[in-house]
Amino acid sequence: MLELTDVRSFYGAIEALKGVSIEVRQGEIVALIGANGAGKSTLLMTIFGSPRVRHGSINFLGQDISRLKTHEIARLGIAQAPEGRRVFPRLTVLENLKLGAILAPPANFDRNLARAYAMFPRLQERQGQRAGTLSGGEQQMLAIARALMSEPKLLLLDEPSLGLAPLIVRQIFAAIAEINREHGTTVLLVEQNAHQALKLANRAYVLVNGRIQSTGTGAELLASDEVREAYLGGAGHH
Amino acid sequence: MQVPPPMAYFLQQLINGLVLGSIYGLIAIGYTMVYGIVGMINFAHGEIYMLGAFLALIAFVALSAIGLSSVPITLVIVLVVSVTFTAAWGWTVERVAYRPLRNSPRLAPLISAIGVSIFLQNFVQLTQGARSKAIQPFLRGGVTLYGGGDGAFAVTVSWLQIFIVVFTTVLMIGFTLLIARTSLGRAQRACSQDLKMASLLGIDVDKTISTTFVIGAALAAVAGMLVTLYYGVIDFFIGFLAGIKAFTAAVLGGIGSLPGAMLGGLLIGLIEAFWSGYAAAEYKDVAVYGILVLVLTVRPQGLLGRPAIEKV
Numbered sequence: 001m002l003e004l005t006d007v008r009s010f011y012g013a014i015e016a017l018k019g020v021s022i023e024v025r026q027g028e029i030v031a032l033i034g035a036n037g038a039g040k041s042t043l044l045m046t047i048f049g050s051p052r053v054r055h056g057s058i059n060f061l062g063q064d065i066s067r068l069k070t071h072e073i074a075r076l077g078i079a080q081a082p083e084g085r086r087v088f089p090r091l092t093v094l095e096n097l098k099l100g101a102i103l104a105p106p107a108n109f110d111r112n113l114a115r116a117y118a119m120f121p122r123l124q125e126r127q128g129q130r131a132g133t134l135s136g137g138e139q140q141m142l143a144i145a146r147a148l149m150s151e152p153k154l155l156l157l158d159e160p161s162l163g164l165a166p167l168i169v170r171q172i173f174a175a176i177a178e179i180n181r182e183h184g185t186t187v188l189l190v191e192q193n194a195h196q197a198l199k200l201a202n203r204a205y206v207l208v209n210g211r212i213q214s215t216g217t218g219a220e221l222l223a224s225d226e227v228r229e230a231y232l233g234g235a236g237h238h
Numbered sequence: 239m240q241v242p243p244p245m246a247y248f249l250q251q252l253i254n255g256l257v258l259g260s261i262y263g264l265i266a267i268g269y270t271m272v273y274g275i276v277g278m279i280n281f282a283h284g285e286i287y288m289l290g291a292f293l294a295l296i297a298f299v300a301l302s303a304i305g306l307s308s309v310p311i312t313l314v315i316v317l318v319v320s321v322t323f324t325a326a327w328g329w330t331v332e333r334v335a336y337r338p339l340r341n342s343p344r345l346a347p348l349i350s351a352i353g354v355s356i357f358l359q360n361f362v363q364l365t366q367g368a369r370s371k372a373i374q375p376f377l378r379g380g381v382t383l384y385g386g387g388d389g390a391f392a393v394t395v396s397w398l399q400i401f402i403v404v405f406t407t408v409l410m411i412g413f414t415l416l417i418a419r420t421s422l423g424r425a426q427r428a429c430s431q432d433l434k435m436a437s438l439l440g441i442d443v444d445k446t447i448s449t450t451f452v453i454g455a456a457l458a459a460v461a462g463m464l465v466t467l468y469y470g471v472i473d474f475f476i477g478f479l480a481g482i483k484a485f486t487a488a489v490l491g492g493i494g495s496l497p498g499a500m501l502g503g504l505l506i507g508l509i510e511a512f513w514s515g516y517a518a519a520e521y522k523d524v525a526v527y528g529i530l531v532l533v534l535t536v537r538p539q540g541l542l543g544r545p546a547i548e549k550v
């Protein structure tokens with residue numbers, strides 16, 4: 001479905017992605033883990049053309065998207081709940097969701113909204129409230145729900161569990177599993193919470209310093225000493 | 239009913255202030271919208287208003303030359319001509335002066351905006367002449383609210399003043415609804431809060447920015463047309479002072495805030511009218527900037543603006 005081949009991208013003169021190749025297949029949940037500053041967020045934004053692909057190619061559903069503008073890429077069916085959530089703080093929850101829905105057929109709006117509210121009932125309670133007044137967990141729910149409103153084929157999630165209480169984290173991960181299972185949405189999940197992400201994912205990639213260091217199924221990486229050392233807090237942890 | 243002269247005088251200044259203020263408000267909206275979405279003051283905006291005024295004047299002269307006498311039809315045609323061409327110029331300014339420099343240092347688009355302004359000013363001066371131009375008085379007459387007999391002070395509202403205030407009010411209400419209720423308005427607000435996120439949702443950010451310049455220019459064109467009607471005399475230099483006044487209005491109301499721009503415009507119109515009526519008219523601009531400084535000392539974000547927060 002999505003295939004990056006030897007992708008390089010830059011911030012000014014700094015090379016943030018140094019030749020990344022990954023593949024996400026239809027229906028999968030693929031996790032991308034790696035330390036702070038490894039280039040995970042850059043990878044997700046590069047898929048959206050910002051920063052631009054300087055070398056290599058990105059293929060989505062058989063089409064090279066590496067020269068398209070950000071909004072054109074979104075129109076092909078990719079949505080993102082980006083790093084830092086980026087809800088529109090001075091718009092209401094409902095307005096945020098309406099903005100998420102501009103690419104979906106208007107006739108589906110009510111159904112999609114009902115689905116989003118069923119998944120995150122808290123959002124319905126707060127629908128008239130300004131998004132900036134929501135708690136961090138609620139903002140994350142809103143960011144995911146907003147992304148889903150466009151009925152994406154591929155959903156990119158950037159550290160959805162960052163800074164959230166364990167209970168909320170569990171809720172978010174359950175929602176991701178549900179999105180993938182019930183809606184059939186393919187998911188590319190960036191996480192520092194490697195343990196949970198690897199348990200959820202079919203396959204995963206480890207990004208180190210702008211390069212893919214290793215890849216395998218979630219279970220394989222969970223069992224790998226190298227990954228356990230680096231991302232799961234030592235070999236004894238599980 | 240006999241209104242005491244001081245009261246009547248007060249009313250007259252109030253009416254004058256409202257008329258002036260609604261015109262400033264229309265121009266101020268353009269400053270505040272553009273600032274909201276690209277984070278920059280559009281220094282070409284004053285001249286955009288001047289262009290609107292000249293296009294209105296040319297349309298008036300042309301229509302009276304062919305002997306059109308119907309007031310409503312004249313108004314509609316003049317409005318359409320002025321708004322269409324001025325909006326096109328607003329679009330061009332964004333394309334030429336702003337878009338190519340979007341990722342340049344902030345000084346660059348400022349300089350290019352001043353550049354297109356000087357170009358337009360000189361163009362109008364060359365084609366229309368440096369001397370002021372006048373039109374025949376339009377929409378004569380009005381309503382005398384109070385007195386005038388026995389040498390008492392008369393309060394009159396001209397039809398033109400009523401037209402200006404009503405038309406601007408309707409326009410501002412319509413515009414507010416457009417921003418608050420429609421998907422275009424929602425996209426516009428989203429873009430002014432987070433351009434990148436808006437583009438991730440599939441919003442064509444370039445198009446939204448263009449639309450913002452076009453709407454701002456269209457409203458400035460209406461202001462230009464109203465001023466042409468109201469004063470009957472314009473010259474190629476009117477954009478400078480009106481631009482500064484409207485910019486002051488936008489800052490006073492809180493730059494980036496739409497209700498702020500309307501309120502700021504109204505306040506500046508009222509301050510000018512009352513200062514001219516009760517104190518030395520030649521110091522009215524000093525009064526305006528004095529109050530601006532006072533307000534900004536107490537509320538740096540302006541009356542209805544949000545406190546500035548560091549962008550991270």
Ligand SMILES: Nc1ncnc2c1ncn2[C@@H]1O[C@H](COP(=O)(O)OP(=O)(O)O)[C@@H](O)[C@H]1O
Binds near residue numbers: 034042
């Ligand atoms: N907007 C930016 N401008 C310049 N450098 C950036 C920018 N965003 C990220 N970087 C740099 O790119 C590298 C990768 O960052 P990022 O993709 O955010 O990593 P991660 O998401 O894995 O923590 C880091 O060295 C970071 O400092």
Ligand SMILES: [Mg+2]
Binds near residue numbers: 041042083
């Ligand atoms: Mg990141």
